[in-house]
Amino acid sequence: MDAILPSAQQVRAAHDRIRTHIARTTLVRSEGLSTFLGGDVWLKCECDQHTGSFKLRGATNVLALLTAEQRARGVVASSAGNHGAGIAAAAQTLGLPCTVYVPSVAPAAKRDRITASGATVDASAPHYDAAEALAKGHAARTGITFVNPCLGMDLLAGQGTVALEILDDLPTVRTIVTNVGGGGLCGGMGGFLNDAAPQVTLIGAQNEHTNAMARAIAANAPADDDHHATVCDGLAGLVDHEMLAQTRASLKRIVVASESDVRSAIAYLWIEEGIKVEGAGAAGVAALLSGRLGDFEFPLVVVLSGGNIDDAVHAEVLRGA
Numbered sequence: 537m538d539a540i541l542p543s544a545q546q547v548r549a550a551h552d553r554i555r556t557h558i559a560r561t562t563l564v565r566s567e568g569l570s571t572f573l574g575g576d577v578w579l580k581c582e583c584d585q586h587t588g589s590f591k592l593r594g595a596t597n598v599l600a601l602l603t604a605e606q607r608a609r610g611v612v613a614s615s616a617g618n619h620g621a622g623i624a625a626a627a628q629t630l631g632l633p634c635t636v637y638v639p640s641v642a643p644a645a646k647r648d649r650i651t652a653s654g655a656t657v658d659a660s661a662p663h664y665d666a667a668e669a670l671a672k673g674h675a676a677r678t679g680i681t682f683v684n685p686c687l688g689m690d691l692l693a694g695q696g697t698v699a700l701e702i703l704d705d706l707p708t709v710r711t712i713v714t715n716v717g718g719g720g721l722c723g724g725m726g727g728f729l730n731d732a733a734p735q736v737t738l739i740g741a742q743n744e745h746t747n748a749m750a751r752a753i754a755a756n757a758p759a760d761d762d763h764h765a766t767v768c769d770g771l772a773g774l775v776d777h778e779m780l781a782q783t784r785a786s787l788k789r790i791v792v793a794s795e796s797d798v799r800s801a802i803a804y805l806w807i808e809e810g811i812k813v814e815g816a817g818a819a820g821v822a823a824l825l826s827g828r829l830g831d832f833e834f835p836l837v838v839v840l841s842g843g844n845i846d847d848a849v850h851a852e853v854l855r856g857a
Contacts, residue, residue: 541727547696554596563705568808575834583843587621595622597694612680614671617646619685624653637671639663645844663763664773686718696724710833715819716740717771719783726786740790741823743798746771752780770816793822802853814845
């Protein structure tokens with residue numbers, strides 16, 4: 537049976553390949569969460585990554601492994617925003633043409649990061665799944681490489697470097713909580729942990745308006761996205777068979793917080809920790825603060841996957857806190 541998750545060796549190779557192009561983000565102890573929960577809680581600040589999100593890791597690894605012919609043609613991607621920013625930044629660094637399809641509702645903070653890296657942006661799609669269809673059609677017409685935001689061993693190996701850094705900085709970690717959309721981050725992290733640190737429990741977090749993966753796992757079948765308006769725009773999108781398989785192979789369980797839980801977590805992280813995160817990046821903390829996470833062991837690490845939130849949205853969340 538072919539492996540569906542990267543090995544620890546593949547993740548380490550990816551880290552060696554991309555480390556000069558990414559930030560090694562900090563792992564900081566949260567005094568507030570540690571006191572509240574009665575054990576050591578740490579925050580992995582991927583919101584401080586160069587593009588404001590972990591997505592730069594997988595994007596850089598994928599593009600670095602393209603052939604010379606593929607590089608000459610360029611790449612096309614679909615994105616809720618952060619994957620596009622990662623692909624655009626990596627393409628700029630490596631000198632590749634790049635086109636990104638995003639939904640019309642994508643936050644301006646994310647679209648601006650993409651255009652700042654010189655990529656062509658198409659924001660005509662009404663939601664993420666429509667943007668993906670347009671991007672795949674573009675690739676089919678032109679022969680340009682489509683870089684999926686959630687799938688592919690090279691992409692997963694790059695995302696898995698988040699877990700590698702956590703384990704390097706905190707070898708005693710017993711639980712890691714990460715947000716889940718299409719399963720790219722948890723798939724990469726899970727592959728590394730299954731191989732290098734099977735004693736670590738990886739738990740996924742979503743919110744009620746972006747819970748396609750939780751529904752897919754419960755039904756053991758693909759799930760559509762209902763396209764609800766949500767502060768967790770980065771977790772939107774349908775779940776297909778491959779996404780479901782890699783997520784089931786990586787997570788011990790998945791929990792779903794409410795929209796208000798995530799908003800409270802965004803406010804908590806800014807007010808108490810001084811960290812600005814987007815909705816997707818706050819999903820893990822929302823699971824913790826709401827008591828929905830269930831049983832776990834300390835030390836616990838929560839991945840703050842991204843910080844690309846529009847200023848107006850952030851201010852509105854804080855006003856409602």
